Amino acid sequence: MFEVVIEDNGREYVAFTAEDKREAELLLQRHVRSLTDGLAYIREAKSEAKKK
Secondary structure, rough: EEOOOOOOEEEEEEEEEOOOOOOOOOOHHHHHHHHOOOOEEEEEEOHHHHOO
């Protein structure tokens, strides 16, 4: 799983979660092109099964 994370003013939130890295990259590009505030990046998320 991959998460598109947006960090703004010291806070971060997960904007989108995808299983395919390519899909996450496309959503990251959409954020960059939208000229909205915040730094966006992709991180690999641990699956729920691995957390337990």
